[in-house]
Amino acid sequence: MPDDAPSLDDALVGEAVLGVYRQMFAALARDSGAVVDDPELVDVAETLLAAFADAGEDGLSREQMRYVCRRYPTETFENRLRVLKGLGAVREVFPKPNQLRYRASFTSVVGLMFVRRMMLDGGQSEMHRLLALEQLNVADPRMTPAQARDGADGLARAFRLWSVELLTLTNGTIEELREQAPKLWGTEEIMQRAERLHGAILRRWPQLDRTCTDLRAAIYAYGDASRRAAARLSDSAGTTRNLTLLPPETWRTFARTASRDELAAVLDAFVFDAPAPWHEPSAIVTAVEDGPKATPPRPAPPRPATPDPGLSADTGGDAAATERLREVAEQVLRGRDRVAVEDVLDQDWTTARRVLADLTSAHAHPELPYRLTWSDGMAARPQGSPTWVSPGVFERTAP
Amino acid sequence: MTPDEHHVDPQVLARARARVLGAPSQPAADPVPPGLTAASDGDRVWLLPAWPDGATPALLEEYDTAPMPLDRAGQARRVLAAALRCCWTRPDDAPWPSGDAQVTDVLEVYAGMSRGDADLARRWATGELRRLADTGWLLVDETAGTVRTGPRTALWHEDTLASLRDLLRRLPAPPASRPEAAAP
Numbered sequence: 286m287p288d289d290a291p292s293l294d295d296a297l298v299g300e301a302v303l304g305v306y307r308q309m310f311a312a313l314a315r316d317s318g319a320v321v322d323d324p325e326l327v328d329v330a331e332t333l334l335a336a337f338a339d340a341g342e343d344g345l346s347r348e349q350m351r352y353v354c355r356r357y358p359t360e361t362f363e364n365r366l367r368v369l370k371g372l373g374a375v376r377e378v379f380p381k382p383n384q385l386r387y388r389a390s391f392t393s394v395v396g397l398m399f400v401r402r403m404m405l406d407g408g409q410s411e412m413h414r415l416l417a418l419e420q421l422n423v424a425d426p427r428m429t430p431a432q433a434r435d436g437a438d439g440l441a442r443a444f445r446l447w448s449v450e451l452l453t454l455t456n457g458t459i460e461e462l463r464e465q466a467p468k469l470w471g472t473e474e475i476m477q478r479a480e481r482l483h484g485a486i487l488r489r490w491p492q493l494d495r496t497c498t499d500l501r502a503a504i505y506a507y508g509d510a511s512r513r514a515a516a517r518l519s520d521s522a523g524t525t526r527n528l529t530l531l532p533p534e535t536w537r538t539f540a541r542t543a544s545r546d547e548l549a550a551v552l553d554a555f556v557f558d559a560p561a562p563w564h565e566p567s568a569i570v571t572a573v574e575d576g577p578k579a580t581p582p583r584p585a586p587p588r589p590a591t592p593d594p595g596l597s598a599d600t601g602g603d604a605a606a607t608e609r610l611r612e613v614a615e616q617v618l619r620g621r622d623r624v625a626v627e628d629v630l631d632q633d634w635t636t637a638r639r640v641l642a643d644l645t646s647a648h649a650h651p652e653l654p655y656r657l658t659w660s661d662g663m664a665a666r667p668q669g670s671p672t673w674v675s676p677g678v679f680e681r682t683a684p
Numbered sequence: 685m686t687p688d689e690h691h692v693d694p695q696v697l698a699r700a701r702a703r704v705l706g707a708p709s710q711p712a713a714d715p716v717p718p719g720l721t722a723a724s725d726g727d728r729v730w731l732l733p734a735w736p737d738g739a740t741p742a743l744l745e746e747y748d749t750a751p752m753p754l755d756r757a758g759q760a761r762r763v764l765a766a767a768l769r770c771c772w773t774r775p776d777d778a779p780w781p782s783g784d785a786q787v788t789d790v791l792e793v794y795a796g797m798s799r800g801d802a803d804l805a806r807r808w809a810t811g812e813l814r815r816l817a818d819t820g821w822l823l824v825d826e827t828a829g830t831v832r833t834g835p836r837t838a839l840w841h842e843d844t845l846a847s848l849r850d851l852l853r854r855l856p857a858p859p860a861s862r863p864e865a866a867a868p
Contacts, residue, residue, distance in 0.1 A: 556700045556704060557704065558703050559703065559704055559819075560706070560818075561706060561752065561820070562752050562757075563740065563742065563752070564764055564836075566844045566845055566847060567742075567844065567847055567848075569762075569765050570850075572758040572761035572762050573761070573762050573765045574851075576758055576759075576762050576798065577798055
């Protein structure tokens with residue numbers, strides 16, 4: 286966790302890198318968030334930078350800058366100056382408030398030169414220059430393997446992107462291809478240069494073979510792509526080293542229409558093991574124990590141990606039960622309309638609880654005209670039976 | 685084809701052939717290529733892979749490596765258990781080589797182990813028997829309708845077999861060995 290948190294040093298390094306980026310492309314910036322949309326804006330920047338170069342170490346004041354750019358409208362000039370200042374291409378001679386003299390950044394000029402060159406020849410000559418530079422670097426005794434790897438990785442990436450661009454063009458319209466391809470087509474010279482560089486890196490640092498393999502593949506892919514762009518539609522692409530050259534449908538068609546020998550030739554000299562699943566004895570035991578069982582896993586419902594006698598003769602008809610409850614109720618009331626429950630319960634508890642249960646049933650029975658009403662309060666009778674009782678009334682209701 | 689390929693060591697070719705074919709059999713008199721083990725039943729010898737240090741593919745599990753994918757592994761293993769119940773009649777001996785058992789008995793045992801439609805279970809089990817025979821776990825003679833344990837069972841370590849023997853004793857017996865259904 287503490288290793289992941291960016292330290293202050295990291296932030297400084299990141300800020301420095303960003304600073305270089307900003308200065309490089311300040312000339313192309315319309316505002317601090319976007320690229321110019323009018324070539325004239327770049328011209329303003331170039332005029333300014335040229336004036337700074339002439340001015341020498343004193344730099345230029347704001348009025349001098351405006352004078353140099355008198356061809357351009359005031360609004361454009363102010364806008365450009367603000368952006369260039371914001372991105373660090375033009376800055377105060379001393380970083381303090383109310384500074385009157387300005388100087389220009391060297392990086393921005395180089396960046397602008399680079400950009401102008403890229404506009405002219407679309408990166409191809411830049412690739413030549415990069416390859417030549419890398420070749421010089423590789424010969425340099427101070428070069429470390431890490432630097433060489435970074436350089437090779439960058440070149441491989443450039444070649445990949447280049448071939449992707451060519452490929453897109455190849456699959457696009459023929460007009461677009463005709464218009465763009467001359468800028469992009471690799472010459473044999475670039476291929477040779479790249480392969481020479483690749484050989485030099487590999488000879489000097491054999492441990493970089495993996496990186497070199499990538500670079501080699503990228504060079505080949507680029508070579509194939511440019512050949513293909515030149516031939517546009519070559520049906521002999523089966524020999525290509527760049528599998529993405531052909532659309533997937535073509536591969537599918539090949540797989541369908543090729544003869545058995547042609548298909549087999551693809552994987553000639555490979556040995557494939559026959560399928561050999563392994564059944565460990567413990568796995569067999571587990572499989573059997575986890576498998577569905579012949580007997581259902583749900584246990585049978587419990588049964589009494591004694592044999593079931595079947596249905597009792599006394600089916601307990603509704604009318605019989607009602608009559609019995611009515612009898613009990615009338616016995617308790619003995620002709621009266623209401624009777625206190627504690628009087629009824631004034632006998633031994635075994636009997637009393639049966640009576641109480643019957644009275645409660647009579648109360649709850651919807652057809653019987655009796656009611657059991659309890660009131661609040663509780664009388665504790667430590668010597669009595671039951672030992673506590675709440676006052677209640679069992680009464681006859683209107684039928 | 686380079687000229688060298690015509691002079692490949694025949695032993696190396698035999699080993700490659702054994703790997704491609706799974707567990708092929710050859711007459712017992714033929715030499716066993718290096719790097720393979722052999723399981724013999726007397727007349728013929730089956731060529732099987734040899735693993736270092738006595739390990740088995742079960743070791744993959746300890747290293748969290750996925751074993752070879754297997755469709756319906758549970759069903760295949762239950763059918764293998766049913767077949768073992770019928771073939772491996774003397775569980776105190778090694779499972780390989782075993783005597784012949786009737787395929788119908790194996791299907792009955794499997795149908796008795798599983799729930800649901802017995803006919804369907806028999807059909808599933810027939811398919812699994814074929815697959816197990818293809819991979820060398822069983823030797824099935826379809827014309828005679830017999831089955832016996834395959835050479836791969838010879839690769840089981842003796843000390844891993846205890847739980848399997850327990851299990852086979854608990855499984856229902858095949859109909860032929862039940863006293864009431866004996867001697868048809």
